[in-house]
Amino acid sequence: MARVEAIPALEEAASVAGPRQRGLWSDAFHRLTRNKLAMMGLIIMAFVIVLTILGNYVDAVQRYDPRVQEFERLQDPSWDHWFGTDQLGRDNWSRTLQGLWVSLRVALGVSVVVLIVGLAIGGLAAMGGRTMDNVMMRITDIAYAFPDLLFIILLRSALQGQDLPILGDPIIQMIIAISFVGWVTIARLVRGQMLSLKNRDFVTAARAMGASNWRIVFTHMLPNTLGPVTVALVFGIPLAIFAEAALGYLGLSVPIPTASLGKLVADGNRYIETQYWLVLIPAAFIALIMLCFTFIGDGLRDALDPRSR
């Protein structure tokens, strides 16, 4: 089939006369930059992420080894130890950075796994006919009856200490446990979006022109589900951070001597009446990250779907 060539004169006229054409995503990005809370969240998160990476790989930023117990115990914050020292005489600044790195890696891993699994299963349920759809919905029913955090805890303790290749890594185990609960939301969303897109005129038109099923799914339907999916993914990040912190709080995150934010809170709780910054600092970081991602999520939702305001 011959393609219609762009007419140079018309293109020129458009660029001179009307406002520049913007696609959905650059338009959304433009709206997002005008959302103050979302931009604040983005800037703070960018700062925290850079700080965390530097703090785990650059000695000058990390300052001390988070595992070595060489200082006087339970020191107040000072010029030498910005966040003080813990109950075993370890530098709390480096331990907090280490805990942040655990949280961020888990959150990133969960987002990637949940996106892939959610798109695949949600897409299959929508495009794969009735039986597939029914099985999918029954699985969701069961997943809803299981209290989320309870299941994550059970799964994490079942995986813990198992002698498995690759899966033996505690971070990967936490990613699996949290993703197991998280994919359901994305899958349901993708299914709903795809089912409603399936009967839209532009899909019918593509089909009439002889496009294959794959082409329809990948070039026409998938891009149209990505907006809501992105929003749901960003809102999923605080939940993953929370789940990891809760696991750490119950002693089911990374094994000692590695620090995680939840474990720092749990350890610090014992000294809350005398050295309350021990618990305040990691708690504040958890709350800060969750709040930033909530703001970013709110901003993205408004930017991608201006009608929802």
Add this chain to the structure above:
Amino acid sequence: MTGYIIRRVLWTVPVLWAIVTITFFLMHSVPGGPFDKERELPPTVRANLEAKYGLDKPLLEQYVVYLENLLQGDLGVSMESQRPVTEIIKEGFGVSLELGVSAFVFATVFGFTMGLLAALNHNRPGDYLGVFFATIGSAMPNFILATFLVIVFSVQLGWTDVIGWELWNPQKMILPMVSLGMLPAAYIARITRASMLDVLNQDYVRTARAKGLSEWRVIIRHTVRNALVPILTVLGPIFAVLVTGSFIIETTFAINGVGSYFVSSIGARDYGVIMGTTLFFAFIVVVANLVVDLLYAVVDPRIRYG
């Protein structure tokens, strides 16, 4: 209608069975048994203990035995304390229920008030206050909030106790209740605000105002009553989450509820208690979802025929 109710009630059976099965096999894949202590047990003692609890039998046989016992209401025995699991749950559930119900009442009253305040002051300071609260509240894990509250009210001001729970004793009641109830309160506030704003824009509200009814009467009789429907439907799941989800708060404030038994049994690999508490929690969630679905069907005829 009867057909729908029967189908919906029967559907809880396979859901509960699936949960029993998943939990059972997950539990038994946890590395190390309940008798792996720091101090090595003599092999004969260990063999006897394992025989007593049937741990020496094939996994599938243990599973069948567990299901049989379960059908008779027997949740097995705690291998740690040798007590029946049902007894442990009975003992702990009183406290968990007190805590859950107080948090539920707090969440409903506080959340509803904030949502109402926000909706009636749409785009004015009251609204910003409500939305601010709803955002902060929904981004704050309960044990982090508990930490902040303890630092301010117990450590700095000395008004409340650091640990413990006692109904009607404000020093031991307020912090656990508020920490647990804040997240659902924020959620209820969000829904109340959205639902109220929606109803306030309806034609019949304009009609009521046009008739010359007092603003107070318009809000109480014509708005709030209609805005309540979406709020009522989320209360069921919230109740279930509060009663079953208090284990972290129970651990934080050293409260001896079912949740704290669950947490300590995970560390001790006490199969009986882990299974029992998990099933008990799942049962509450399933029943709460069932009640909500049935109420939906009563309120909205489209569902029972759909």
